[in-house]
Amino acid sequence: MNDEFFATINGASLKLQVLGPEDAPTMIVHHGAPGLGSRSEPVRSFGPFADEYRVVTFDARGSGESASDGPFTHEQWVADIDGIRELLGLESIVMAGGSYGGFLSLEYTLAHPDRVSALVLRDTAANTDYxxxxxxxxxxxxxxxxxxxxxxxxxxxxxxxxxxxxxxxxxxxxxxxxxxxxxxxxxxxxxxxxxxATHNFAFGVNMPEFDLSGRLPEILCPTLVVVGRHDWRTPVLASQAIADGIPNAELVVFEHSGHSPQLEEPELFQSTVRGFLKRAGVGGAA
Incomplete structure:
Protein backbone atom coordinates (compact mmCIF):
# COMPACT_ATOMS: atom_id res chain seq x y z
CA MET A 1 0.00 0.00 0.00
CA ASN A 2 1.14 3.55 -0.76
CA ASP A 3 -1.60 5.95 0.24
CA GLU A 4 -1.22 9.74 0.22
CA PHE A 5 -3.94 11.93 1.72
CA PHE A 6 -4.70 15.04 3.74
CA ALA A 7 -6.13 14.69 7.23
CA THR A 8 -7.25 17.30 9.73
CA ILE A 9 -5.19 16.80 12.88
CA ASN A 10 -5.77 19.14 15.81
CA GLY A 11 -7.33 21.70 13.49
CA ALA A 12 -4.59 21.68 10.83
CA SER A 13 -4.58 19.96 7.44
CA LEU A 14 -1.57 17.63 7.34
CA LYS A 15 -0.30 15.65 4.36
CA LEU A 16 0.23 11.97 5.23
CA GLN A 17 1.77 9.13 3.28
CA VAL A 18 1.31 5.56 4.53
CA LEU A 19 3.17 2.58 3.11
CA GLY A 20 3.08 -1.14 3.82
CA PRO A 21 0.50 -3.66 5.03
CA GLU A 22 -2.21 -2.45 7.41
CA ASP A 23 -1.83 -5.41 9.75
CA ALA A 24 1.93 -5.00 10.22
CA PRO A 25 3.66 -3.33 13.18
CA THR A 26 3.61 0.42 12.55
CA MET A 27 6.35 3.00 12.70
CA ILE A 28 5.71 6.74 12.59
CA VAL A 29 8.70 8.57 11.13
CA HIS A 30 9.22 12.29 11.73
CA HIS A 31 11.28 14.37 9.31
CA GLY A 32 13.82 16.95 10.44
CA ALA A 33 14.41 20.60 9.56
CA PRO A 34 11.08 22.28 10.38
CA GLY A 35 10.25 24.72 7.62
CA LEU A 36 12.59 22.89 5.22
CA GLY A 37 11.98 19.17 5.66
CA SER A 38 9.10 17.04 4.47
CA ARG A 39 7.96 13.43 4.33
CA SER A 40 10.10 12.86 1.21
CA GLU A 41 13.20 11.99 3.27
CA PRO A 42 11.41 9.51 5.58
CA VAL A 43 9.79 7.92 2.54
CA ARG A 44 13.21 7.39 0.97
CA SER A 45 14.80 6.25 4.23
CA PHE A 46 12.05 4.04 5.65
CA GLY A 47 10.12 3.14 2.50
CA PRO A 48 12.15 -0.09 2.15
CA PHE A 49 10.76 -1.21 5.54
CA ALA A 50 7.25 -1.32 4.04
CA ASP A 51 7.85 -4.95 3.11
CA GLU A 52 7.54 -5.84 6.81
CA TYR A 53 6.16 -2.75 8.54
CA ARG A 54 3.46 -0.15 8.12
CA VAL A 55 5.39 3.08 7.64
CA VAL A 56 3.60 6.36 8.41
CA THR A 57 5.22 9.58 7.21
CA PHE A 58 3.84 13.10 7.10
CA ASP A 59 4.64 16.75 6.58
CA ALA A 60 4.58 18.38 10.01
CA ARG A 61 2.46 21.50 10.37
CA GLY A 62 4.38 24.38 8.88
CA SER A 63 6.40 22.15 6.54
CA GLY A 64 6.02 20.59 3.10
CA GLU A 65 2.43 20.46 1.87
CA SER A 66 0.84 20.71 5.30
CA ALA A 67 -0.93 23.82 6.54
CA SER A 68 1.11 26.64 8.03
CA ASP A 69 -1.20 26.92 11.03
CA GLY A 70 0.68 27.46 14.26
CA PRO A 71 1.66 27.12 16.91
CA PHE A 72 4.99 25.54 16.02
CA THR A 73 5.77 24.43 19.55
CA HIS A 74 7.11 21.03 20.54
CA GLU A 75 3.92 20.47 22.49
CA GLN A 76 1.82 21.01 19.37
CA TRP A 77 3.99 18.85 17.15
CA VAL A 78 3.89 16.06 19.77
CA ALA A 79 0.10 16.39 19.93
CA ASP A 80 0.00 16.08 16.14
CA ILE A 81 1.98 12.83 16.26
CA ASP A 82 -0.50 11.45 18.76
CA GLY A 83 -3.39 12.70 16.66
CA ILE A 84 -2.06 10.73 13.70
CA ARG A 85 -1.71 7.65 15.91
CA GLU A 86 -5.33 8.04 17.02
CA LEU A 87 -6.54 8.65 13.48
CA LEU A 88 -5.02 5.37 12.35
CA GLY A 89 -6.27 3.48 15.39
CA LEU A 90 -2.83 2.45 16.62
CA GLU A 91 -2.31 1.23 20.18
CA SER A 92 1.48 1.32 20.02
CA ILE A 93 4.08 2.46 17.52
CA VAL A 94 7.75 2.44 16.73
CA MET A 95 8.72 6.12 16.93
CA ALA A 96 11.51 7.21 14.62
CA GLY A 97 13.03 10.57 13.79
CA GLY A 98 16.22 12.22 12.63
CA SER A 99 17.80 15.57 13.44
CA TYR A 100 14.97 17.89 14.63
CA GLY A 101 12.64 14.93 14.13
CA GLY A 102 14.75 13.19 16.75
CA PHE A 103 14.03 16.01 19.21
CA LEU A 104 10.33 15.44 18.68
CA SER A 105 10.66 11.65 18.84
CA LEU A 106 12.28 12.03 22.25
CA GLU A 107 9.56 14.47 23.33
CA TYR A 108 6.80 12.14 22.14
CA THR A 109 8.29 9.12 23.91
CA LEU A 110 8.54 11.05 27.17
CA ALA A 111 4.97 12.35 26.83
CA HIS A 112 3.44 9.00 25.79
CA PRO A 113 5.71 6.21 27.06
CA ASP A 114 2.90 3.65 26.96
CA ARG A 115 2.46 4.20 23.23
CA VAL A 116 6.07 3.61 22.10
CA SER A 117 7.27 0.04 21.73
CA ALA A 118 10.69 1.06 20.37
CA LEU A 119 12.53 4.27 19.56
CA VAL A 120 14.87 4.93 16.63
CA LEU A 121 16.92 8.15 16.72
CA ARG A 122 19.20 9.38 13.94
CA ASP A 123 21.75 12.21 14.09
CA THR A 124 20.06 14.13 16.85
CA ALA A 125 20.62 15.54 20.35
CA ALA A 126 18.96 15.88 23.75
CA ASN A 127 20.04 19.49 24.25
CA THR A 128 21.99 22.30 22.58
CA ASP A 129 25.34 21.60 24.26
CA TYR A 130 27.05 20.73 20.99
CA ALA A 197 8.24 31.39 9.88
CA THR A 198 8.24 27.73 10.99
CA HIS A 199 12.02 27.65 11.14
CA ASN A 200 12.18 30.99 12.95
CA PHE A 201 9.91 29.73 15.73
CA ALA A 202 11.60 26.34 15.97
CA PHE A 203 15.10 27.74 16.38
CA GLY A 204 14.34 31.16 17.81
CA VAL A 205 11.80 30.10 20.44
CA ASN A 206 11.84 26.33 20.95
CA MET A 207 15.51 25.50 20.88
CA PRO A 208 16.82 27.98 23.48
CA GLU A 209 14.66 26.09 26.03
CA PHE A 210 15.32 22.59 24.70
CA ASP A 211 17.02 20.27 27.18
CA LEU A 212 15.88 16.70 27.73
CA SER A 213 19.18 15.41 29.05
CA GLY A 214 17.92 15.09 32.62
CA ARG A 215 14.89 13.08 31.53
CA LEU A 216 16.64 10.50 29.35
CA PRO A 217 16.64 7.84 32.14
CA GLU A 218 12.82 7.94 32.01
CA ILE A 219 12.88 6.34 28.55
CA LEU A 220 12.60 2.61 29.17
CA CYS A 221 11.64 1.28 25.74
CA PRO A 222 14.31 -0.29 23.51
CA THR A 223 16.20 2.54 21.82
CA LEU A 224 18.57 2.66 18.86
CA VAL A 225 20.74 5.74 18.34
CA VAL A 226 22.57 6.06 15.02
CA VAL A 227 24.85 8.83 13.79
CA GLY A 228 27.24 9.57 10.95
CA ARG A 229 30.89 9.81 11.99
CA HIS A 230 31.29 13.03 9.99
CA ASP A 231 28.01 14.71 10.96
CA TRP A 232 28.74 18.46 11.09
CA ARG A 233 25.41 19.44 12.70
CA THR A 234 24.85 16.90 15.51
CA PRO A 235 28.18 15.26 16.30
CA VAL A 236 28.82 11.77 17.60
CA LEU A 237 29.23 13.19 21.12
CA ALA A 238 25.58 14.30 21.09
CA SER A 239 24.41 10.80 20.18
CA GLN A 240 26.76 9.24 22.72
CA ALA A 241 25.20 11.42 25.42
CA ILE A 242 21.73 10.15 24.48
CA ALA A 243 22.86 6.51 24.47
CA ASP A 244 24.55 6.99 27.84
CA GLY A 245 21.41 8.55 29.30
CA ILE A 246 18.81 6.04 28.12
CA PRO A 247 19.01 2.69 29.91
CA ASN A 248 20.22 -0.09 27.62
CA ALA A 249 20.21 2.11 24.49
CA GLU A 250 22.30 0.96 21.54
CA LEU A 251 24.63 3.34 19.69
CA VAL A 252 25.81 2.69 16.14
CA VAL A 253 28.23 5.03 14.36
CA PHE A 254 28.27 4.98 10.55
CA GLU A 255 31.85 5.57 9.52
CA HIS A 256 31.24 6.76 5.96
CA SER A 257 28.36 9.18 6.55
CA GLY A 258 27.66 12.77 7.43
CA HIS A 259 24.26 13.89 8.72
CA SER A 260 22.33 11.27 6.73
CA PRO A 261 23.61 7.68 7.14
CA GLN A 262 20.12 6.47 6.19
CA LEU A 263 20.81 7.82 2.69
CA GLU A 264 24.60 7.56 2.50
CA GLU A 265 24.87 3.98 3.79
CA PRO A 266 21.31 2.76 3.17
CA GLU A 267 21.90 -1.00 3.18
CA LEU A 268 23.81 -0.88 6.47
CA PHE A 269 21.22 1.48 7.96
CA GLN A 270 18.34 -0.80 7.00
CA SER A 271 20.00 -3.96 8.29
CA THR A 272 20.93 -2.18 11.53
CA VAL A 273 17.38 -0.97 12.15
CA ARG A 274 15.79 -4.31 11.19
CA GLY A 275 18.09 -6.18 13.53
CA PHE A 276 17.36 -3.78 16.35
CA LEU A 277 13.58 -4.01 15.88
CA LYS A 278 13.67 -7.78 15.94
CA ARG A 279 15.78 -7.77 19.11
CA ALA A 280 13.29 -5.31 20.57
CA GLY A 281 10.45 -7.75 19.91
CA VAL A 282 8.91 -5.66 17.13
CA GLY A 283 9.29 -8.14 14.32
CA GLY A 284 7.82 -7.29 10.95
CA ALA A 285 4.97 -8.98 9.11
CA ALA A 286 5.62 -12.42 7.74
Missing part, protein backbone atom coordinates in the same frame (compact mmCIF):
# COMPACT_ATOMS: atom_id res chain seq x y z
CA UNK A 131 25.62 23.44 18.76
CA UNK A 132 28.90 25.34 18.92
CA UNK A 133 30.62 22.53 17.00
CA UNK A 134 28.38 23.15 13.99
CA UNK A 135 29.45 26.77 13.85
CA UNK A 136 33.12 25.79 14.11
CA UNK A 137 32.83 23.14 11.41
CA UNK A 138 31.11 25.57 9.08
CA UNK A 139 33.77 28.19 9.69
CA UNK A 140 36.69 25.79 9.17
CA UNK A 141 35.26 23.67 6.33
CA UNK A 142 37.85 22.64 3.74
CA UNK A 143 35.08 21.66 1.34
CA UNK A 144 33.55 25.03 0.55
CA UNK A 145 33.79 28.55 1.92
CA UNK A 146 30.62 29.27 3.86
CA UNK A 147 29.29 32.82 3.70
CA UNK A 148 29.89 34.43 7.14
CA UNK A 149 26.34 35.77 6.93
CA UNK A 150 25.07 32.16 6.90
CA UNK A 151 27.44 31.04 9.67
CA UNK A 152 26.03 33.73 11.95
CA UNK A 153 22.52 32.32 11.43
CA UNK A 154 23.21 28.64 12.13
CA UNK A 155 20.78 27.50 14.80
CA UNK A 156 18.92 30.83 14.90
CA UNK A 157 15.48 32.02 13.82
CA UNK A 158 16.36 35.27 12.13
CA UNK A 159 15.02 35.14 8.57
CA UNK A 160 12.92 37.92 7.09
CA UNK A 161 11.32 35.93 4.27
CA UNK A 162 11.62 32.74 2.22
CA UNK A 163 14.13 34.27 -0.20
CA UNK A 164 16.54 34.96 2.66
CA UNK A 165 15.84 31.52 4.11
CA UNK A 166 16.66 29.85 0.78
CA UNK A 167 19.90 31.82 0.53
CA UNK A 168 20.90 30.42 3.92
CA UNK A 169 19.94 26.85 3.05
CA UNK A 170 21.90 26.90 -0.19
CA UNK A 171 24.94 28.20 1.70
CA UNK A 172 25.05 25.43 4.33
CA UNK A 173 23.77 22.46 2.30
CA UNK A 174 27.29 21.42 1.17
CA UNK A 175 28.12 20.59 4.80
CA UNK A 176 25.53 17.86 5.21
CA UNK A 177 26.82 14.96 3.11
CA UNK A 178 30.04 13.05 3.64
CA UNK A 179 30.73 13.06 -0.10
CA UNK A 180 30.18 16.51 -1.58
CA UNK A 181 28.23 16.57 -4.85
CA UNK A 182 27.40 20.09 -6.07
CA UNK A 183 24.73 18.76 -8.44
CA UNK A 184 23.01 16.92 -5.59
CA UNK A 185 23.12 20.08 -3.48
CA UNK A 186 21.40 22.00 -6.26
CA UNK A 187 18.72 19.31 -6.63
CA UNK A 188 18.02 19.40 -2.89
CA UNK A 189 17.78 23.18 -2.84
CA UNK A 190 15.35 23.21 -5.77
CA UNK A 191 13.20 20.45 -4.25
CA UNK A 192 12.86 22.18 -0.88
CA UNK A 193 9.63 23.87 0.19
CA UNK A 194 10.59 26.93 2.23
CA UNK A 195 8.60 28.05 5.30
CA UNK A 196 10.74 30.63 7.07
Missing amino acids: DYTAVERARTSDRVTIDPWAIERIGTGEFADNAEFERYWRAILPLYDHNYDPAAVERKARATSYHF
Whole structure:
Protein backbone atom coordinates (compact mmCIF):
# COMPACT_ATOMS: atom_id res chain seq x y z
CA MET A 1 0.00 0.00 0.00
CA ASN A 2 1.14 3.55 -0.76
CA ASP A 3 -1.60 5.95 0.24
CA GLU A 4 -1.22 9.74 0.22
CA PHE A 5 -3.94 11.93 1.72
CA PHE A 6 -4.70 15.04 3.74
CA ALA A 7 -6.13 14.69 7.23
CA THR A 8 -7.25 17.30 9.73
CA ILE A 9 -5.19 16.80 12.88
CA ASN A 10 -5.77 19.14 15.81
CA GLY A 11 -7.33 21.70 13.49
CA ALA A 12 -4.59 21.68 10.83
CA SER A 13 -4.58 19.96 7.44
CA LEU A 14 -1.57 17.63 7.34
CA LYS A 15 -0.30 15.65 4.36
CA LEU A 16 0.23 11.97 5.23
CA GLN A 17 1.77 9.13 3.28
CA VAL A 18 1.31 5.56 4.53
CA LEU A 19 3.17 2.58 3.11
CA GLY A 20 3.08 -1.14 3.82
CA PRO A 21 0.50 -3.66 5.03
CA GLU A 22 -2.21 -2.45 7.41
CA ASP A 23 -1.83 -5.41 9.75
CA ALA A 24 1.93 -5.00 10.22
CA PRO A 25 3.66 -3.33 13.18
CA THR A 26 3.61 0.42 12.55
CA MET A 27 6.35 3.00 12.70
CA ILE A 28 5.71 6.74 12.59
CA VAL A 29 8.70 8.57 11.13
CA HIS A 30 9.22 12.29 11.73
CA HIS A 31 11.28 14.37 9.31
CA GLY A 32 13.82 16.95 10.44
CA ALA A 33 14.41 20.60 9.56
CA PRO A 34 11.08 22.28 10.38
CA GLY A 35 10.25 24.72 7.62
CA LEU A 36 12.59 22.89 5.22
CA GLY A 37 11.98 19.17 5.66
CA SER A 38 9.10 17.04 4.47
CA ARG A 39 7.96 13.43 4.33
CA SER A 40 10.10 12.86 1.21
CA GLU A 41 13.20 11.99 3.27
CA PRO A 42 11.41 9.51 5.58
CA VAL A 43 9.79 7.92 2.54
CA ARG A 44 13.21 7.39 0.97
CA SER A 45 14.80 6.25 4.23
CA PHE A 46 12.05 4.04 5.65
CA GLY A 47 10.12 3.14 2.50
CA PRO A 48 12.15 -0.09 2.15
CA PHE A 49 10.76 -1.21 5.54
CA ALA A 50 7.25 -1.32 4.04
CA ASP A 51 7.85 -4.95 3.11
CA GLU A 52 7.54 -5.84 6.81
CA TYR A 53 6.16 -2.75 8.54
CA ARG A 54 3.46 -0.15 8.12
CA VAL A 55 5.39 3.08 7.64
CA VAL A 56 3.60 6.36 8.41
CA THR A 57 5.22 9.58 7.21
CA PHE A 58 3.84 13.10 7.10
CA ASP A 59 4.64 16.75 6.58
CA ALA A 60 4.58 18.38 10.01
CA ARG A 61 2.46 21.50 10.37
CA GLY A 62 4.38 24.38 8.88
CA SER A 63 6.40 22.15 6.54
CA GLY A 64 6.02 20.59 3.10
CA GLU A 65 2.43 20.46 1.87
CA SER A 66 0.84 20.71 5.30
CA ALA A 67 -0.93 23.82 6.54
CA SER A 68 1.11 26.64 8.03
CA ASP A 69 -1.20 26.92 11.03
CA GLY A 70 0.68 27.46 14.26
CA PRO A 71 1.66 27.12 16.91
CA PHE A 72 4.99 25.54 16.02
CA THR A 73 5.77 24.43 19.55
CA HIS A 74 7.11 21.03 20.54
CA GLU A 75 3.92 20.47 22.49
CA GLN A 76 1.82 21.01 19.37
CA TRP A 77 3.99 18.85 17.15
CA VAL A 78 3.89 16.06 19.77
CA ALA A 79 0.10 16.39 19.93
CA ASP A 80 0.00 16.08 16.14
CA ILE A 81 1.98 12.83 16.26
CA ASP A 82 -0.50 11.45 18.76
CA GLY A 83 -3.39 12.70 16.66
CA ILE A 84 -2.06 10.73 13.70
CA ARG A 85 -1.71 7.65 15.91
CA GLU A 86 -5.33 8.04 17.02
CA LEU A 87 -6.54 8.65 13.48
CA LEU A 88 -5.02 5.37 12.35
CA GLY A 89 -6.27 3.48 15.39
CA LEU A 90 -2.83 2.45 16.62
CA GLU A 91 -2.31 1.23 20.18
CA SER A 92 1.48 1.32 20.02
CA ILE A 93 4.08 2.46 17.52
CA VAL A 94 7.75 2.44 16.73
CA MET A 95 8.72 6.12 16.93
CA ALA A 96 11.51 7.21 14.62
CA GLY A 97 13.03 10.57 13.79
CA GLY A 98 16.22 12.22 12.63
CA SER A 99 17.80 15.57 13.44
CA TYR A 100 14.97 17.89 14.63
CA GLY A 101 12.64 14.93 14.13
CA GLY A 102 14.75 13.19 16.75
CA PHE A 103 14.03 16.01 19.21
CA LEU A 104 10.33 15.44 18.68
CA SER A 105 10.66 11.65 18.84
CA LEU A 106 12.28 12.03 22.25
CA GLU A 107 9.56 14.47 23.33
CA TYR A 108 6.80 12.14 22.14
CA THR A 109 8.29 9.12 23.91
CA LEU A 110 8.54 11.05 27.17
CA ALA A 111 4.97 12.35 26.83
CA HIS A 112 3.44 9.00 25.79
CA PRO A 113 5.71 6.21 27.06
CA ASP A 114 2.90 3.65 26.96
CA ARG A 115 2.46 4.20 23.23
CA VAL A 116 6.07 3.61 22.10
CA SER A 117 7.27 0.04 21.73
CA ALA A 118 10.69 1.06 20.37
CA LEU A 119 12.53 4.27 19.56
CA VAL A 120 14.87 4.93 16.63
CA LEU A 121 16.92 8.15 16.72
CA ARG A 122 19.20 9.38 13.94
CA ASP A 123 21.75 12.21 14.09
CA THR A 124 20.06 14.13 16.85
CA ALA A 125 20.62 15.54 20.35
CA ALA A 126 18.96 15.88 23.75
CA ASN A 127 20.04 19.49 24.25
CA THR A 128 21.99 22.30 22.58
CA ASP A 129 25.34 21.60 24.26
CA TYR A 130 27.05 20.73 20.99
CA ASP A 131 25.62 23.44 18.76
CA TYR A 132 28.90 25.34 18.92
CA THR A 133 30.62 22.53 17.00
CA ALA A 134 28.38 23.15 13.99
CA VAL A 135 29.45 26.77 13.85
CA GLU A 136 33.12 25.79 14.11
CA ARG A 137 32.83 23.14 11.41
CA ALA A 138 31.11 25.57 9.08
CA ARG A 139 33.77 28.19 9.69
CA THR A 140 36.69 25.79 9.17
CA SER A 141 35.26 23.67 6.33
CA ASP A 142 37.85 22.64 3.74
CA ARG A 143 35.08 21.66 1.34
CA VAL A 144 33.55 25.03 0.55
CA THR A 145 33.79 28.55 1.92
CA ILE A 146 30.62 29.27 3.86
CA ASP A 147 29.29 32.82 3.70
CA PRO A 148 29.89 34.43 7.14
CA TRP A 149 26.34 35.77 6.93
CA ALA A 150 25.07 32.16 6.90
CA ILE A 151 27.44 31.04 9.67
CA GLU A 152 26.03 33.73 11.95
CA ARG A 153 22.52 32.32 11.43
CA ILE A 154 23.21 28.64 12.13
CA GLY A 155 20.78 27.50 14.80
CA THR A 156 18.92 30.83 14.90
CA GLY A 157 15.48 32.02 13.82
CA GLU A 158 16.36 35.27 12.13
CA PHE A 159 15.02 35.14 8.57
CA ALA A 160 12.92 37.92 7.09
CA ASP A 161 11.32 35.93 4.27
CA ASN A 162 11.62 32.74 2.22
CA ALA A 163 14.13 34.27 -0.20
CA GLU A 164 16.54 34.96 2.66
CA PHE A 165 15.84 31.52 4.11
CA GLU A 166 16.66 29.85 0.78
CA ARG A 167 19.90 31.82 0.53
CA TYR A 168 20.90 30.42 3.92
CA TRP A 169 19.94 26.85 3.05
CA ARG A 170 21.90 26.90 -0.19
CA ALA A 171 24.94 28.20 1.70
CA ILE A 172 25.05 25.43 4.33
CA LEU A 173 23.77 22.46 2.30
CA PRO A 174 27.29 21.42 1.17
CA LEU A 175 28.12 20.59 4.80
CA TYR A 176 25.53 17.86 5.21
CA ASP A 177 26.82 14.96 3.11
CA HIS A 178 30.04 13.05 3.64
CA ASN A 179 30.73 13.06 -0.10
CA TYR A 180 30.18 16.51 -1.58
CA ASP A 181 28.23 16.57 -4.85
CA PRO A 182 27.40 20.09 -6.07
CA ALA A 183 24.73 18.76 -8.44
CA ALA A 184 23.01 16.92 -5.59
CA VAL A 185 23.12 20.08 -3.48
CA GLU A 186 21.40 22.00 -6.26
CA ARG A 187 18.72 19.31 -6.63
CA LYS A 188 18.02 19.40 -2.89
CA ALA A 189 17.78 23.18 -2.84
CA ARG A 190 15.35 23.21 -5.77
CA ALA A 191 13.20 20.45 -4.25
CA THR A 192 12.86 22.18 -0.88
CA SER A 193 9.63 23.87 0.19
CA TYR A 194 10.59 26.93 2.23
CA HIS A 195 8.60 28.05 5.30
CA PHE A 196 10.74 30.63 7.07
CA ALA A 197 8.24 31.39 9.88
CA THR A 198 8.24 27.73 10.99
CA HIS A 199 12.02 27.65 11.14
CA ASN A 200 12.18 30.99 12.95
CA PHE A 201 9.91 29.73 15.73
CA ALA A 202 11.60 26.34 15.97
CA PHE A 203 15.10 27.74 16.38
CA GLY A 204 14.34 31.16 17.81
CA VAL A 205 11.80 30.10 20.44
CA ASN A 206 11.84 26.33 20.95
CA MET A 207 15.51 25.50 20.88
CA PRO A 208 16.82 27.98 23.48
CA GLU A 209 14.66 26.09 26.03
CA PHE A 210 15.32 22.59 24.70
CA ASP A 211 17.02 20.27 27.18
CA LEU A 212 15.88 16.70 27.73
CA SER A 213 19.18 15.41 29.05
CA GLY A 214 17.92 15.09 32.62
CA ARG A 215 14.89 13.08 31.53
CA LEU A 216 16.64 10.50 29.35
CA PRO A 217 16.64 7.84 32.14
CA GLU A 218 12.82 7.94 32.01
CA ILE A 219 12.88 6.34 28.55
CA LEU A 220 12.60 2.61 29.17
CA CYS A 221 11.64 1.28 25.74
CA PRO A 222 14.31 -0.29 23.51
CA THR A 223 16.20 2.54 21.82
CA LEU A 224 18.57 2.66 18.86
CA VAL A 225 20.74 5.74 18.34
CA VAL A 226 22.57 6.06 15.02
CA VAL A 227 24.85 8.83 13.79
CA GLY A 228 27.24 9.57 10.95
CA ARG A 229 30.89 9.81 11.99
CA HIS A 230 31.29 13.03 9.99
CA ASP A 231 28.01 14.71 10.96
CA TRP A 232 28.74 18.46 11.09
CA ARG A 233 25.41 19.44 12.70
CA THR A 234 24.85 16.90 15.51
CA PRO A 235 28.18 15.26 16.30
CA VAL A 236 28.82 11.77 17.60
CA LEU A 237 29.23 13.19 21.12
CA ALA A 238 25.58 14.30 21.09
CA SER A 239 24.41 10.80 20.18
CA GLN A 240 26.76 9.24 22.72
CA ALA A 241 25.20 11.42 25.42
CA ILE A 242 21.73 10.15 24.48
CA ALA A 243 22.86 6.51 24.47
CA ASP A 244 24.55 6.99 27.84
CA GLY A 245 21.41 8.55 29.30
CA ILE A 246 18.81 6.04 28.12
CA PRO A 247 19.01 2.69 29.91
CA ASN A 248 20.22 -0.09 27.62
CA ALA A 249 20.21 2.11 24.49
CA GLU A 250 22.30 0.96 21.54
CA LEU A 251 24.63 3.34 19.69
CA VAL A 252 25.81 2.69 16.14
CA VAL A 253 28.23 5.03 14.36
CA PHE A 254 28.27 4.98 10.55
CA GLU A 255 31.85 5.57 9.52
CA HIS A 256 31.24 6.76 5.96
CA SER A 257 28.36 9.18 6.55
CA GLY A 258 27.66 12.77 7.43
CA HIS A 259 24.26 13.89 8.72
CA SER A 260 22.33 11.27 6.73
CA PRO A 261 23.61 7.68 7.14
CA GLN A 262 20.12 6.47 6.19
CA LEU A 263 20.81 7.82 2.69
CA GLU A 264 24.60 7.56 2.50
CA GLU A 265 24.87 3.98 3.79
CA PRO A 266 21.31 2.76 3.17
CA GLU A 267 21.90 -1.00 3.18
CA LEU A 268 23.81 -0.88 6.47
CA PHE A 269 21.22 1.48 7.96
CA GLN A 270 18.34 -0.80 7.00
CA SER A 271 20.00 -3.96 8.29
CA THR A 272 20.93 -2.18 11.53
CA VAL A 273 17.38 -0.97 12.15
CA ARG A 274 15.79 -4.31 11.19
CA GLY A 275 18.09 -6.18 13.53
CA PHE A 276 17.36 -3.78 16.35
CA LEU A 277 13.58 -4.01 15.88
CA LYS A 278 13.67 -7.78 15.94
CA ARG A 279 15.78 -7.77 19.11
CA ALA A 280 13.29 -5.31 20.57
CA GLY A 281 10.45 -7.75 19.91
CA VAL A 282 8.91 -5.66 17.13
CA GLY A 283 9.29 -8.14 14.32
CA GLY A 284 7.82 -7.29 10.95
CA ALA A 285 4.97 -8.98 9.11
CA ALA A 286 5.62 -12.42 7.74
